[in-house]
Amino acid sequence: MAALSSRSLSRDHFERFRAFGFLVFRGLFTPEETRDLERQFDRVMESGNRDALGIGRGTDAATAQLRLDLASDSRMQDIAECVLGDECQFMSVNCTAYAADTPWHAASAVVQWASRVLKIAIYLDPLDVHSGCLRVIPGSHRNSQRLLDPRWSLAPDPLFGIRNRDVVWDNPPWGLAPQEVPYMPLETQPGDVLAFPEDLLHCAFESKGPRRQISVNFLELPRTEEQIFDAKLHNAWGGGRLLRPPQDFVDSDDPSLRRMTHGLVALGFEPVAD
Numbered sequence: 001m002a003a004l005s006s007r008s009l010s011r012d013h014f015e016r017f018r019a020f021g022f023l024v025f026r027g028l029f030t031p032e033e034t035r036d037l038e039r040q041f042d043r044v045m046e047s048g049n050r051d052a053l054g055i056g057r058g059t060d061a062a063t064a065q066l067r068l069d070l071a072s073d074s075r076m077q078d079i080a081e082c083v084l085g086d087e088c089q090f091m092s093v094n095c096t097a098y099a100a101d102t103p104w105h106a107a108s109a110v111v112q113w114a115s116r117v118l119k120i121a122i123y124l125d126p127l128d129v130h131s132g133c134l135r136v137i138p139g140s141h142r143n144s145q146r147l148l149d150p151r152w153s154l155a156p157d158p159l160f161g162i163r164n165r166d167v168v169w170d171n172p173p174w175g176l177a178p179q180e181v182p183y184m185p186l187e188t189q190p191g192d193v194l195a196f197p198e199d200l201l202h203c204a205f206e207s208k209g210p211r212r213q214i215s216v217n218f219l220e221l222p223r224t225e226e227q228i229f230d231a232k233l234h235n236a237w238g239g240g241r242l243l244r245p246p247q248d249f250v251d252s253d254d255p256s257l258r259r260m261t262h263g264l265v266a267l268g269f270e271p272v273a274d
């Protein structure tokens with residue numbers, strides 16, 4: 001196991017994340033561990049289905065073992081805690097098979113979480129700039145211009161034109177085709193791990209086939225009245241299950257799983273058994 005130590009995951013990682021909005025960990029999973037993730041992913045997908053865009057997703061019940069393995073993995077926990085703080089809460093493990101290009105998007109400039117949310121993404125296929133690797137715009141997670149005028153969520157954001165998926169590309173912002181928007185490619189080999197928030201502008205172009213992605217998602221513990229209200233709102237929008245922690249984590253012998261769920265339980269999110 002390529003363990004992360006407190007020395008390798010440092011204040012620098014946190015500052016780098018704050019500045020650019022993503023972290024890349026090379027070879028965090030060994031080839032053997034990666035093969036195991038692949039086997040679990042493929043099994044989960046057998047239970048799932050495809051949406052209208054051809055994107056395949058596994059069901060919660062089929063994901064239970066993988067969810068337990070990854071949420072209790074100290075590497076995942078270290079990354080989440082480095083970015084979101086020691087009391088961050090577990091949200092979900094998702095298996096997704098992307099079938100085609102993904103357009104530029106980020107958490108909508110209109111609707112955002114009041115607490116920070118982190119996605120740790122593990123792509124199981126080698127991906128480069130010509131086969132659909134993730135492209136990001138470093139620093140775009142901060143959307144700092146929006147804060148200049150807190151009264152209006154549509155206050156100046158120079159990247160607003162590509163923050164929502166519903167961009168009309170007949171009239172592209174800056175006169176650039178989506179593929180021409182300046183980006184940084186996050187090319188990955190199996191075993192590599194990416195961490196980024198949905199707020200970071202990202203996309204994938206030139207895909208050549210399905211991209212298998214496992215994501216492990218965490219939420220900063222909501223503390224303020226606004227954050228708690230907002231978390232409840234998102235949970236309702238997400239069908240009432242988004243922030244309900246898995247019962248097996250809440251009752252677990254593993255203190256780290258209890259710690260990553262008890263904050264949500266204390267806020268009234270009832271545990272759920274698959």
Ligand SMILES: O=C(O)CCC(=O)C(=O)O
Nearest residue numbers: 098101102121203204211
């Ligand atoms: O790989 C892709 O197509 C895009 C992934 C993505 O949008 C995400 O993980 O949030």
